[in-house]
Amino acid sequence: MQFFNKFDRFYTTSVTSPFPDRLNGRHAAIIARNSDQLAGKRILDIASHDGRWTFAALQAGAAHVTGIEPRQELIDNAIATFDQYGIDRSRYTFHCGDVFEHLQAQTYDVVLCLGFYYHTVRHAELLDRIERTGATFVIIDTEVIPPEGNAGSAASDDSRLVFNNPNSIQLLREPVDDQQMACSDSLTRNGHTLVGRPSRAAVEYLANHFGYTSQNYDWAAYFADHPEHSATMNDYHKGWRETFYLSRK
Numbered sequence: 001m002q003f004f005n006k007f008d009r010f011y012t013t014s015v016t017s018p019f020p021d022r023l024n025g026r027h028a029a030i031i032a033r034n035s036d037q038l039a040g041k042r043i044l045d046i047a048s049h050d051g052r053w054t055f056a057a058l059q060a061g062a063a064h065v066t067g068i069e070p071r072q073e074l075i076d077n078a079i080a081t082f083d084q085y086g087i088d089r090s091r092y093t094f095h096c097g098d099v100f101e102h103l104q105a106q107t108y109d110v111v112l113c114l115g116f117y118y119h120t121v122r123h124a125e126l127l128d129r130i131e132r133t134g135a136t137f138v139i140i141d142t143e144v145i146p147p148e149g150n151a152g153s154a155a156s157d158d159s160r161l162v163f164n165n166p167n168s169i170q171l172l173r174e175p176v177d178d179q180q181m182a183c184s185d186s187l188t189r190n191g192h193t194l195v196g197r198p199s200r201a202a203v204e205y206l207a208n209h210f211g212y213t214s215q216n217y218d219w220a221a222y223f224a225d226h227p228e229h230s231a232t233m234n235d236y237h238k239g240w241r242e243t244f245y246l247s248r249k
């Protein structure tokens with residue numbers, strides 16, 4: 001049985017793409033492919049949301065997972081879910097707040113940065129802090145600048161669909177009152193903060209700068225095997241979302 005079908009409370013604890021095909025497809029790329037890298041490790045889950053990947057990492061045998069999430073109601077959902085599924089509370093910790101306030105000098109073996117690297121303009125600083133944790137394996141699952149030809153209208157109201165962004169650094173404004181978006185921070189004005197969507201090359205450049213080699217999940221092969229999943233995974237399928245694996249000795 002697919003992972004989240006066994007733990008289907010996760011289909012109800014978030015309004016951020018909790019679709020079975022999507023969560024299970026992402027599980028293949030984030031957890032199943034990397035189970036050897038996660039078992040027995042101390043892991044940081046940045047933007048832990050309703051605990052979906054904290055939980056999946058624990059089920060994959062992680063020794064301990066720390067989640068950072070600014071929305072307390074999502075942390076409350078996570079803890080209720082973990083209690084329902086019998087996860088010992090000593091195996092995880094959630095901190096409520098901004099990753100840049102909570103990630104200071106802690107050490108981790110593995111860092112998960114899932115669905116967050118396009119909700120910040122502080123990409124280099126975040127990777128700097130991740131590298132300073134000592135982590136030798138980092139998973140970044142992020143929207144990226146889409147390929148030419150998939151471009152939509154720059155006039156769209158949905159910041160995630162502004163593909164022909166006239167700002168060359170792919171600078172976007174994002175509402176902070178939406179649970180899937182950035183949280184309010186010092187850059188926030190009029191209910192919006194500034195975020196930046198990186199290109200694939202930018203993620204790899206930053207990874208290399210901080211001493212990591214980078215590989216990608218083969219989403220094309222995945223969709224060749226699971227064409228029916230493309231409906232709820234349009235971003236991965238159309239090439240405007242990527243899963244990167246950063247490694248170093």
Ligand SMILES: C[S@@+](CC[C@H](N)C(=O)[O-])C[C@H]1O[C@@H](n2cnc3c(N)ncnc32)[C@H](O)[C@@H]1O
Nearest residue numbers: 047049069070098099114115179180181182183
């Ligand atoms: C698109 S969701 C991703 C959820 C989950 N990690 C996933 O990949 O399925 C973005 C999450 O980032 C959180 N977030 C926003 N700003 C943040 C910040 N400054 N520090 C940590 N988390 C943040 C949001 O509250 C939300 O839960």
